[in-house]
Amino acid sequence: MIEATGLRKVYGAKTAVDGISFTVQPGKVTGFLGPNGAGKSTTMRMIMGLDRPTSGDVIVNGRHYSQHKAPLHQVGALLDAKAVHTSRSAYNHLRAMAATHGIPNSRVEEVIEMTGLTAVAKKKAGGFSLGMGQRLGIANALLGDPQTLILDEPVNGLDPEGVQWVRNLARYLASQGKTIFISSHLMSEMAQTADHLIVIGRGKIIADTSVDALIESQSRKRTLVRTSETTRLSELLARDGVRVEQNERETLEVYGVEPLRIAQLALDNRVLVYELTPLTSSLEEAYFQLTKDEVEYHSHITGGPTGPGGPTGPGGPLDASPAGVGAPSAATMEGIQS
Secondary structure, three states: EEEEEEEEEEOOEEEEEEEEEEOOOOOOEEEEOOOOOOOOHHHHHHHHHOOOOOOEEEOOOOOOOHHHOOOHHEEEEEOOOOOOOOOOOOHHHHHHHOOOOOOOHHHHHHHHHHHOOOOHHOOHHHOOOHHHHHHHHHHHHOOOOOOOOEEEEEOOOOOOHHHHHHHHHHHHHHHHEEEEEEOOHHHHHHHOOOEEEEEEOEEEEEEEEEEEHHHHHHHHOOEEEEEEOOHHHHHHHHHHOOEEEEOOOOOOEEOOOOHHHHHHHHHHHHEEEEEEEEEEOHHHHHHHHHHHOOOOOOOOOOOOOOOOOOOOOOOOOOOEOOOOOOOOHHHOOOOOOO
């Protein structure tokens, strides 16, 4: 398992990770979520010993990564798919990695086939597309059949088949008792892949819970109601202080009240209702609700063509600066990890 205790990393004036503690358990797929700049990649780099914590500690399978005698058998990681010799073929890259641990060529061929690289195995990695580079990075992570797998945005650049393959692979390996730790910005994919979630914002953990529990904690009770008498039903509900929104013709979203109460009110007042459906929030909705105050870099699509609010002005559609005001300073940008 992965165990972090009081983990903190400071780059100059920027605190990238601020004293976080968590455990990633075996037998589960744990998703690692957070806005850009939240500290996800910095945390993963500290787990792998690529960055030294300013304070605190993190161990994998009972030891620091650097203390494992055969680290590829303990931890497989994809942190940067471009970290490969560009003039070397995929096959030779994997053979070189395998040689450091006495891993046979048969295992190299196995992970090449497993990741769908067979047709391009002898081609130079520098000519790979983003998706094929991701597959090579995953093959490298799987090479030593590790007990723990750490993947940073593994489905970036993959086609739908590749995304599904990564999902099935993660769940299969977790079912074998392995520890799987995955960061991603694709909430729909995390909803189908992860058992547990750790959410980080501005360097601090803001949730450490199951997928279902996170959705439940951030959900607003609401019901979709279809009726030809939207105005009348809205007025009846408003008398009881119920919030109602009409998003389209003959359709209402009613907040904070049980469907049975809506049905009874409609029946008592002879309002025909032809659909009454409780709505459940998605993981994406729950995530945005949870992290709405933790986003460091905002993008805006507002304002006129020029000046403040214009395309490149403050608040304009091309303005992606912190809080939409001005460009980040060099000190702010120094050492920032997404």
